[in-house]
Amino acid sequence: MEQMPPLETIQKLEILADAAKYDASCASSGTAKRNSKGGTGVGSTEGMGICHAYAPDGRCISLLKILLTNHCIFDCHYCINRKSSNVRRAKFTPQEVADLTLTFYRRNYIEGLFLSSGIIKSSNHTMELLVETARILREDHDFRGYIHLKTIPEADPDLAHQAGLYADRVSINVELPTDTGLTRLAPDKNSRQIEGAMGGMKMAIRQSKDERKRFKHAPRFAPGGQSTQMIVGADAATDSDIVGKASRLYGNFKLRRVYYSAFSPIPDASAVLPLKRPPLMREHRLYQSDWLMRFYGFAPHEVMQATGADGNLPLDIDPKLAWALKFRQRFPVDVNRAPREDLLRVPGLGTRAVGQILASRRHRSLRLDDVAKLTVSVAKVRPFICTVDWRPTLLTDRADLRSLLAPKQEQLELFAA
């Protein structure tokens, strides 16, 4: 019999979900396939993650994303749960979180649990509670859905290892893109410790993969890999710094994802933080640059070439267009002859469109109309390609090309001060 939770649970849920909303990640993809057939509980993962709802902030709600507690002995300035912050505090027991997860999962609200926590008593004590929650779900309830555990870098490596055995994904936040930012805004944290813990995770994930090649029943360790998150706009780091840091993290720690979270003004903010939020567009541009590196064959230094004099990516146009405008000698690209890597550089052509161009041109010589059918906006693509019936001639070299392609400025209100 499923017990309906007492009223108190709803208040704790409100506080602890509210406290977790500054975490960007909600992915539930990329883990091992499994289902509940032949078991006693519920749950399945089939490779692709599922977003069960979308919030008005545009973000996917895939997991029950909460903190075990928002009590914290640390005092990180950008964090709403820091010791000196004046917020309502609450604490769940591992059993309560497990029950809540199952209540939601059985109604098909979620794919699983994303559990994080403020630090109570000690890093080890907190990590033990996180691991216990995952253990209750996996062992007592045979839960086969998705579990993402936030790992505390200061905790004992053995505990982090246990977390990896129960969880699909583990993550450790690097928090800020630069060491000076971290020292200033998160005085209790230390980048060497964070990166050390990420390195440990990388080794454990790799080792488990090796073992499973040799022994079919070797335990899985975080089959969904590890990820991290950086806060954008709380310190002075430029987009160049951030892109550089992200590419080092991808390289050194084999991360699945680096998430960027635009710093949000939080209630009870600390005086050392900027008051205003950075434009949301900045976060979006960083994700686009992340995509360029992961799927479009851009090297980190090439993304950095797209930044302006201040080291930041332009906000009005996407980084791929910014790069193309700087390297016009690489264009126009002939869609009927150019190799995939060159087509991927054309602003306005996505990976899918490039795949379709490559398949179609075996059957016909592509005309501008054909390209138009395969892309969202041929006007954006046109200056950078040639087809059988189209050459941009002078268009590619026009000095005002940027203003032709950039979205029109919003008209100012009349009489605006």
Place this chain on the structure above:
Amino acid sequence: MTALQHVKLGTYFVVHMPEPDDFTFWRERARQLVQCDVPPDRVAWVEPGGNGSLFSHGDRRLPVPDDATRVIRASKRFLSIARNVAHHSDPERFSLLYAMLWRLQSNPRLMEDKADSQVRRLEDMDKSVRRDAHKMHAFVRFRMVEDEDGNEHYVAWFEPDHHIVRREAGFFVRRFANMHWSILTPRGCIHWDGETLRESGPAQKSDAPQGDPAEDLWRKYYASIFNPARLKIGAMLKEMPRKYWKNMPEAALIPELVAGAQKRESEMVDAGAMQFEDRPETLAAIDKAIHACRKCPIGSLENQAVMGEGPDDASLMIVGEQPGDQEDQAGKPFVGPAGQVLDAALETAGIERSQTYVTNAVKHFKYVQRGKRRLHQSPTAKEIDVCRWWHEAERAIVKPKVVLAMGASAARAMLGKTVSITQARGEPIPLDDGSELWVTAHPSYLLRLNGEAKAEQERLFAADLAAVKERLGELVE
């Protein structure tokens, strides 16, 4: 009559589909028709309940091919797309599939031509079916009911765009293998009892349970996880179009969340009360600004701001906690009892107070009124952090080589975290701007001690000052 004669005579054929999503049936009939060389414009495909009036005169008996072993080919890509397109709600889907199969016989690689309009249409239909299936996985919402025996039964009402209910049963069986559940839809229902899957005819919304107490929890979660500082309604609508909202318990909250978002954000910012302007660039400007500062509750007490005092190029800056009763009345730092202790100790160490910039971490006197007396109260970490703004402005102008923080509050103001005086004293701590920080006890602490402990602390305090004096000597040379 042979098949060839049928065609030559211009006979039309009608195929009545037994189920709206029966791909296997379509494949059998389509193969037979292609074997008989019946072109697409001579066949009508009618789904159950659909009307074939256009071809009502068509022949229901299909021709028998002369050579039933004749191989009909179709590319893998076509087959995988066709299996999905068969579930689409477009009544033309089977005709379109047949037309494509017909064309594939002369051009086997036709599916690769993404610019062909029929290929594109099929691809779009395929995408639409897959999206509908994905949204079904995502947006089905079970409600729990108990039967007479107290067993839990999870029931959902869902309205798919296409004929996908049977197709997606496997997903829910794999996920909820050990639950009893039913998914009711206007296109037919599926039921799982933990062992077998059962199908039944179309249902109505009123057949499904109307609520579930867990939905209150879920709505609370939905409202709390939403960050009002970011509003991207377009992104939400793209992935969760309005047509799905009516069957999702959380969607009822969306209008009020959106309406409240801007208001909530400005409240969040106001609650932080951090509307700081540009940092003042002269000591006089800081002096003026701190008198008007009400960023924290201390500023609203009956007191006056006390500005730091000393040369604007001093190489030593001494930072205390906050003005006391006498400082507040005088408007000058360190003039009360603690100031006298400090003055004496400075003189012993050989440090000129007149050459030193003396200030406080918090600019206003925090107290509680007890009768006629105002009793000192320590500032909270939050209040210290807020006042750090002013104190950093002073430091940016004076640019001291050494900062001496007296007491835990001053140390917090400098470091942004709380440190233990016992552990931090006696060693320089480098600061961001290249200067160094020394930490010692607050002189008022010495006033509260007696006997042995007092003597010991006075000795340590003197030693800290002596070390600072020595360090200053090294740095200034």
